[in-house]
Every structure is written in structure tokens, then in C-alpha cells.
Amino acid sequence: MAVQVSVIGSGAEHEGRAEEVGRLLAARGCTVVTGGGNEVMAAAARGAKAAGGTTIGILPGEGRDDANEWIDHVVVTGIGHARNLAVAASGQVVIAVGGSWGTLAEIAFARRLGRPVVVLEPGWEVEGGGIERATSPEQAVELALAHL
Amino acid sequence: MAVQVSVIGSGAEHEGRAEEVGRLLAARGCTVVTGGGNEVMAAAARGAKAAGGTTIGILPGEGRDDANEWIDHVVVTGIGHARNLAVAASGQVVIAVGGSWGTLAEIAFARRLGRPVVVLEPGWEVEGGGIERATSPEQAVELALAHL
Amino acid sequence: MAVQVSVIGSGAEHEGRAEEVGRLLAARGCTVVTGGGNEVMAAAARGAKAAGGTTIGILPGEGRDDANEWIDHVVVTGIGHARNLAVAASGQVVIAVGGSWGTLAEIAFARRLGRPVVVLEPGWEVEGGGIERATSPEQAVELALAHL
Amino acid sequence: MAVQVSVIGSGAEHEGRAEEVGRLLAARGCTVVTGGGNEVMAAAARGAKAAGGTTIGILPGEGRDDANEWIDHVVVTGIGHARNLAVAASGQVVIAVGGSWGTLAEIAFARRLGRPVVVLEPGWEVEGGGIERATSPEQAVELALAHL
Numbered sequence: 300m301a302v303q304v305s306v307i308g309s310g311a312e313h314e315g316r317a318e319e320v321g322r323l324l325a326a327r328g329c330t331v332v333t334g335g336g337n338e339v340m341a342a343a344a345r346g347a348k349a350a351g352g353t354t355i356g357i358l359p360g361e362g363r364d365d366a367n368e369w370i371d372h373v374v375v376t377g378i379g380h381a382r383n384l385a386v387a388a389s390g391q392v393v394i395a396v397g398g399s400w401g402t403l404a405e406i407a408f409a410r411r412l413g414r415p416v417v418v419l420e421p422g423w424e425v426e427g428g429g430i431e432r433a434t435s436p437e438q439a440v441e442l443a444l445a446h447l
Numbered sequence: 448m449a450v451q452v453s454v455i456g457s458g459a460e461h462e463g464r465a466e467e468v469g470r471l472l473a474a475r476g477c478t479v480v481t482g483g484g485n486e487v488m489a490a491a492a493r494g495a496k497a498a499g500g501t502t503i504g505i506l507p508g509e510g511r512d513d514a515n516e517w518i519d520h521v522v523v524t525g526i527g528h529a530r531n532l533a534v535a536a537s538g539q540v541v542i543a544v545g546g547s548w549g550t551l552a553e554i555a556f557a558r559r560l561g562r563p564v565v566v567l568e569p570g571w572e573v574e575g576g577g578i579e580r581a582t583s584p585e586q587a588v589e590l591a592l593a594h595l
Numbered sequence: 596m597a598v599q600v601s602v603i604g605s606g607a608e609h610e611g612r613a614e615e616v617g618r619l620l621a622a623r624g625c626t627v628v629t630g631g632g633n634e635v636m637a638a639a640a641r642g643a644k645a646a647g648g649t650t651i652g653i654l655p656g657e658g659r660d661d662a663n664e665w666i667d668h669v670v671v672t673g674i675g676h677a678r679n680l681a682v683a684a685s686g687q688v689v690i691a692v693g694g695s696w697g698t699l700a701e702i703a704f705a706r707r708l709g710r711p712v713v714v715l716e717p718g719w720e721v722e723g724g725g726i727e728r729a730t731s732p733e734q735a736v737e738l739a740l741a742h743l
Numbered sequence: 744m745a746v747q748v749s750v751i752g753s754g755a756e757h758e759g760r761a762e763e764v765g766r767l768l769a770a771r772g773c774t775v776v777t778g779g780g781n782e783v784m785a786a787a788a789r790g791a792k793a794a795g796g797t798t799i800g801i802l803p804g805e806g807r808d809d810a811n812e813w814i815d816h817v818v819v820t821g822i823g824h825a826r827n828l829a830v831a832a833s834g835q836v837v838i839a840v841g842g843s844w845g846t847l848a849e850i851a852f853a854r855r856l857g858r859p860v861v862v863l864e865p866g867w868e869v870e871g872g873g874i875e876r877a878t879s880p881e882q883a884v885e886l887a888l889a890h891l
Binding site for chain 1: 526527528529532547548549551552554555556558559560572573574575
Binding site for chain 1: 657675
């Protein structure tokens with residue numbers, strides 16, 4: 300079983316950095332887990348595939364067709380926003396890139412379950428142990444992989 | 448159907464204020480929804496019952512025996528931390544009293560679904576629209592009910 | 596906390612019997628738990644309210660407005676069909692009236708969690724321990740309450 | 744994205760047939776999806792790996808260590824038995840081998856979502872459209888793949 304890292308977030312303005320995070324993770328041999336959707340989720344998966352990596356998409360809906368085209372393995376949960384728990388839990392470490400309320404829920408669930416979280420700036424400002432901040436995709440991946 | 452207000456949070460040091468929030472909500476005719484467990488959840492339900500109110504507990508486990516003794520109506524979800532989504536969604540407005548990571552997930556889910564949130568200080572510092580801060584149980588309940 | 600009995604099922608042709616089940620349960624002091632929707636779910640709640648009882652509706656969607664008008668206490672889960680687990684688990688015993696695939700999932704979950712199930716005929720033919728069959732609403736309620 | 748087939752079931756006595764189903768699916772290029780646990784779930788994954796295939800395990804708990812050793816990609820859902828919905832939904836077709844109540848819930852969810860189901864005999868006797876029965880692993884896989 301390969302190391303799995305979840306990349307969470309949203310916001311079209313963060314896609315470039317998310318793609319770089321996905322590329323770097325794949326280059327380091329990690330499988331990239333995302334929520335399978337668009338924007339940051341799609342960019343991270345696209346980056347991982349560009350580097351020859353493997354991707355998992357954990358979807359909220361009831362059909363597989365909602366997955367973006369860079370997803371290798373699709374999990375159709377049917378549980379809506381509660382799938383955010385599965386996205387957070389399925390990474391051994393979590394990297395947040397941008398994001399709104401759903402991302403905050405994933406950060407909180409990740410910490411609740413003891414998964415380390417790296418927030419790539421600019422991103423959610425969350426107080427509390429187990430959350431590190433990075434200023435570049437390279438640093439985010441380095442901080443994340445240092446936990447493994 | 449009565450107005451339903453979710454009271455979320457944790458931490459034994461916040462029980463007194465949670466009990467007062469529950470009491471005030473019941474006095475205003477609201478049903479108090481919580482996660483059904485201990486500390487803040489139990490205190491809010493205890494306060495509601497002391498004022499003759501009604502309580503709903505939404506449990507994470509698979510049995511009803513985990514509910515605290517002040518729960519009138521128990522929902523056994525069996526979905527672990529994903530029940531936090533149901534707790535946030537089942538209130539027309541949400542009041543947070545203390546709390547740790549699970550509470551932060553509930554605040555995030557509440558906002559994701561458009562439920563107004565009132566944080567009783569001291570509590571989670573969360574940036575973003577739709578979150579108000581109160582300095583007393585009275586003010587928290589006033590701010591919450593103003594949304595209805 | 597009152598005794599809670601879940602009434603599950605679907606099919607407009609079963610509404611009359613579901614309403615009678617709801618009425619009889621309420622007359623015996625039980626709170627009626629359903630999925631909160633239409634047909635059998637609405638009929639059981641309507642019967643319970645006609646007899647002065649209390650009802651809980653556990654909804655699959657993200658809003659409370661989907662609840663039928665006979666629901667007193669509404670739980671908004673946001674988890675789609677996975678809410679069937681909560682409907683099955685929240686009854687101390689389960690009565691099935693008609694129903695399709697979703698009802699079968701609830702019967703299976705109820706048995707998985709050790710909840711006794713009474714199938715009001717005609718209904719799902721399921722082999723396995725812990726499932727009784729009744730030929731009238733009266734018998735269904737008698738068999739169900741005998742477990743408490 | 745490869746074709747994904749879910750193999751569901753339980754019971755140590757069914758492991759030989761489950762392993763053969765997994766082997767045949769992998770030989771046909773399908774990714775095998777299971778609940779990630781023991782008995783039938785482990786056997787199907789073991790068979791798939793023996794044939795050089797790929798496996799996904801969708802776990803009910805909060806940690807990845809519960810996955811059997813033949814799982815390539817692990818999804819940690821944290822939602823208990825509600826993960827059965829995700830197991831059923833993540834296959835484009837579902838093959839049932841043995842099984843108890845949890846398997847019946849998965850069959851029901853698969854049909855609720857329109858996924859074809861093949862029951863390898865002996866197995867759950869379920870009336871209703873969309874369910875075929877097979878007398879050998881070879882026939883089960885043939886019937887399943889005919890839907891794709």
C-alpha cells in the first residue's frame with residue numbers, strides 16, 4: 300500500500316499551486332487523495348497524473364460520472380458533505396490549498412482523527428496543535444512527508 | 448414543528464454557560480438539539496429540561512444508551528463523527544459553547560449549509576461570514592433567535 | 596425517554612395500514628420514528644399525530660422543509676440513503692409496511708444492529724432470525740411491543 | 744479509469760469462491776472494490792492481487808490499519824455500517840458471495856442506485872429486478888461484465 304496524502308481545498312485561484320502539490324507528491328511516490336471534484340481537487344489530481352502518479356477521488360454524490368478526468372480510482376459515497384470525513388481520514392497526512400467551509404470541516408476532522416495538517420498559505424487560519432503552515436508547494440510537501 | 452436550535456461544543460469548564468443557553472432556549476420555546484453526549488451537550492440538555500423544554504440527541508454510535516439522561520428524543524446514527532453534519536444541519540441556527548475539533552467541524556458544516564452560527568466567547572476564532580460572537584448566554588440566544 | 600419504534604416502508608397502496616400502525620403505536624405511548632418523507636412515512640406519522648403521539652423524521656437531504664407535515668422533531672442528516680441506517684438504529688424495534696429497496700436496506704441494518712423487525716404482510720420476504728411477520732396492524736404492533 | 748466491480752459478502756466458507764471471483768475480475772482488467780476487511784473481502788482482494796490486479800478497500804472505521812494486506816488503495820470512511828452504501832455505489836456492478844445482514848444491505852443499496860447485482864449461489868434469496876444468480880465464479884463474472 301502506497302503512502303496516501305489527501306489534498307483538500309477549493310478556489311480557482313489556487314489551482315496552480317494545487318497542481319504543483321499534486322506533482323510533487325506523485326514524484327515522491329505518494330498516492331493523491333482528493334474529493335474528486337473540480338478546482339483544487341482537479342488540479343491536484345492533474346498534477347499527480349502529469350508526474351506519473353496515482354489518484355483516488357472520494358465523491359459526495361451517487362454516481363461516478365462526477366469525478367474529474369484525472370481520477371484513477373473513484374469512491375462513490377452517496378453521503379454528501381459527510382464524505383469530507385472520509386477525505387480527511389484517508390490521507391496519512393493532509394495538505395490544504397485554499398478552500399472554504401468544506402475545507403475547514405476537513406481540517407477539523409483530520410485533526411480530530413490525529414492526521415497532521417499542512418496549510419499552504421494563504422489559507423485557513425486555524426489555531427490548535429498539529430497544523431503547520433507552508434509558504435510554497437515544495438515546503439508543504441516537505442512538511443507533510445516529514446510526518447511519515 | 449417547533450424551532451430547533453443546535454447547541455454544540457465540549458469542555459467541562461463550559462458546562463455552566465451551556466446549561467444557561469439551554470435554559471434560555473427552552474424558555475423561548477425552542478427545542479434544543481445536541482450531539483447527545485456529555486459535558487456541553489449534557490449541560491445544554493439539562494438546562495433545557497430544567498426550563499420545561501424538549502431535547503433531541505443525535506448520537507455517533509450504534510446504541511441509544513450513550514445518550515445523556517436529559518435527552519427526550521434520541522437519534523442513533525451509527526456514523527461516528529459524520530453525525531456532526533446532522534447536528535449542524537438539524538438546527539435552524541447553531542450556538543457554539545467551547546469546543547474542540549469536532550465543534551469546529553460542526554461550525555464549518557453549519558456555514559456550508561447556510562445555518563447562522565453564534566460563538567459564545569471564549570470559543571473558536573473563525574473568520575468568515577455568518578458567524579457572530581456573543582459575550583453572554585443571554586446575548587448568544589438573542590443573536591441566534593434574531594435569525595428566525 | 597419514551598419508547599421509540601421505527602416505521603419503515605413505501606408505496607401509496609400501503610398508506611392505510613401504515614396510518615393504523617402509527618395510530619396504534621401512539622396509543623400505546625410510543626414515539627414513531629420514520630424517514631420523514633411521503634407515502635408510508637407520512638401515513639405513519641399522520642396516524643401517530645391523530646392519536647396524540649409524537650413523531651421524529653430523519654431526513655436524507657440538507658433541509659428541514661422536506662419533512663412531511665406530521666413530523667414533530669426533524670433530523671436533517673445530509674447523508675442521503677445512508678440515513679436509512681439511522682432510521683433503523685433509532686427504533687428499539689422496527690415495523691416494515693410495504694417498501695422497496697430502501698426498506699430492505701433498513702431491515703438489513705436493523706438486524707445487523709440487533710433490532711427486532713416485524714414485517715406487515717404483504718412485504719419483503721427475508722429469511723433470517725429476528726424477523727417476524729404480521730397479518731394486521733394490530734398484530735404488528737403487538738409483536739413489536741412484546742420485545743420491549 | 745478502470746472498470747470497478749464490487750465484491751461483497753462474508754463467511755469463511757465462501758473464501759475459495761470469492762478468491763476465484765477476484766482472480767477472474769482482475770484477469771479481465773477490472774479493479775476489485777471491497778469493504779477492505781476479512782473473509783470474503785480479503786479473499787476477493789487476494790485473488791485479484793494474485794492475478795496482477797488492483798484493489799480498493801472501503802473501511803468502516805477510522806484507521807487504515809484495519810485493511811487486509813491485499814488492499815492497494817484504502818478509503819477510511821469513519822462511518823461504520825453506512826460505508827456499505829459506498830461499497831455498493833463504487834462498483835459499476837456488484838457480485839455477492841455468501842454474506843449476512845451487511846451484505847443484504849449492500850445488495851439493497853446497489854439496486855436502489857441502479858447497480859446490477861449478481862448473487863453467486865448459495866447466497867441471499869432476494870426477489871426484485873436487476874438481480875441475477877450464478878452457479879460458479881466464472882458465470883458470476885460473465886454475468887457481471889455483460890452489463891458493462
